Amino acid sequence: MKETNTKLGFGTLAIHAGQPPEPRTGAVMTPIFQTSTYAQRSPGEHTGYEYSRTDNPTRTAYQECLAALEGGKYALAFASGLAANDCILHLLKPGDHVVCGDDVYGGTFRIFDKVFKPMGLEFDYVDLTKPENLDKAIRPNTKLLWMETPTNPTLKLVDIEKLAKIARAKNVISAVDNTFMSSFFQKPLAFGADLVVHSVTKYMNGHSDVVGGAIIVNSDDLYQRLKFYQNAIGAVPAPMDCFLVMRGLKTLHLRMERHDQNGRAIAAYLEKHPKVEKVIYPGLTSHPQHELAKKQMTGFGGMITFYIKGGLKESRTFLESLQLFTLAESLGGVESLIEHPAIMTHASIPAETRKELGIADNMIRVSCGVEDLVDLRNDLDQAFARV
Numbered sequence: 001m002k003e004t005n006t007k008l009g010f011g012t013l014a015i016h017a018g019q020p021p022e023p024r025t026g027a028v029m030t031p032i033f034q035t036s037t038y039a040q041r042s043p044g045e046h047t048g049y050e051y052s053r054t055d056n057p058t059r060t061a062y063q064e065c066l067a068a069l070e071g072g073k074y075a076l077a078f079a080s081g082l083a084a085n086d087c088i089l090h091l092l093k094p095g096d097h098v099v100c101g102d103d104v105y106g107g108t109f110r111i112f113d114k115v116f117k118p119m120g121l122e123f124d125y126v127d128l129t130k131p132e133n134l135d136k137a138i139r140p141n142t143k144l145l146w147m148e149t150p151t152n153p154t155l156k157l158v159d160i161e162k163l164a165k166i167a168r169a170k171n172v173i174s175a176v177d178n179t180f181m182s183s184f185f186q187k188p189l190a191f192g193a194d195l196v197v198h199s200v201t202k203y204m205n206g207h208s209d210v211v212g213g214a215i216i217v218n219s220d221d222l223y224q225r226l227k228f229y230q231n232a233i234g235a236v237p238a239p240m241d242c243f244l245v246m247r248g249l250k251t252l253h254l255r256m257e258r259h260d261q262n263g264r265a266i267a268a269y270l271e272k273h274p275k276v277e278k279v280i281y282p283g284l285t286s287h288p289q290h291e292l293a294k295k296q297m298t299g300f301g302g303m304i305t306f307y308i309k310g311g312l313k314e315s316r317t318f319l320e321s322l323q324l325f326t327l328a329e330s331l332g333g334v335e336s337l338i339e340h341p342a343i344m345t346h347a348s349i350p351a352e353t354r355k356e357l358g359i360a361d362n363m364i365r366v367s368c369g370v371e372d373l374v375d376l377r378n379d380l381d382q383a384f385a386r387v
């Protein structure tokens with residue numbers, strides 16, 4: 001494919017966007033341009049590439065692919081999801097105010113609370129499942145709205161379209177962390193959000209072998225400002241990592257479909273299991289926001305949270321007994337992972353907040369991989385039998 005035509009389907013874009021054969025050799029796969037610098041014909045006369053912090057051809061191809069998949073004009077790649085968050089927060093200055101959902105990724109809370117708050121930014125954490133709470137929280141100095149949907153680990157949803165509209169009317173930039181749905185199942189820009197952020201570490205790369213982040217944006221002005229910070233701060237991904245995530249993206253549509261199939265089936269299985277107290281999954285009709293999930297997502301994904309009957313002892317026995325599900329942090333890879341939020345991913349959240357959010361000792365979070373469903377179910381069966 002010579003030029004990227006954004007009318008093409010998702011799978012076609014995942015494989016071709018930004019990646020025409022390399023012009024000199026015809027190499028079908030984008031080369032890993034493992035170079036820091038580029039020869040100039042005459043001082044200041046160059047090919048468009050001067051230094052790899054600023055731009056690198058492997059990163060250019062990867063960014064174009066990210067933009068096409070999210071349905072955006074521009075993408076910027078970073079060395080981690082949190083480096084992408086950091087870049088966005090640099091749009092603000094001391095005295096500016098941020099409204100953030102009350103249930104965001106622990107690392108997002110940490111960079112807001114421990115890095116940017118001491119530097120003079122102000123944050124309010126608000127239950128955004130009720131859009132009217134945003135109206136009440138916006139002040140004259142509010143500059144940024146931060147949404148994450150579904151949230152981690154309680155899988156609460158916020159209405160992107162309603163919240164982005166409220167923000168826009170008050171000149172507040174809206175950002176959505178789209179990590180849990182990936183570009184395949186949810187398109188926040190189409191619902192009016194200004195910025196989409198991904199930890200590409202998760203579904204976008206999908207193979208648990210790269211840490212990375214991305215921002216996708218339509219506005220020329222926001223893009224120019226963010227691109228300046230991407231270069232000025234310098235938390236860019238290495239060419240090899242750009243190549244690896246680009247390779248992962250080629251199967252994003254296939255992987256997400258299987259994550260979703262397995263997610264739906266395992267959520268239904270857990271909901272019927274006598275040793276399970278409660279299951280949270282946006283695809284279940286028992287999820288309080290199931291209708292919103294159907295409105296703004298085209299699938300429900302592979303993330304499930306459930307409460308096992310009992311407490312820490314039962315949780316531990318269950319988690320130690322699994323053979324196929326790996327007990328590990330992170331999510332979104334081809335392999336199924338499982339974890340205990342209170343002790344593992346969400347230990348940095350104050351105990352009181354954990355309690356308010358329902359992150360209890362019997363809460364377990366599952367990232368359904370793309371293995372054969374029957375094997376996953378058998379593994380859960382044998383672990384439940386030991387509890």
Ligand SMILES: *Cc1c(COP(=O)(O)O)cnc(C)c1O
Nearest residue numbers: 080081082105177179199201212
């Ligand atoms: C993992 C994660 C992040 C942070 O990304 P890193 O790549 O680990 O820096 C941000 N948001 C969500 C929802 C995540 O799951």
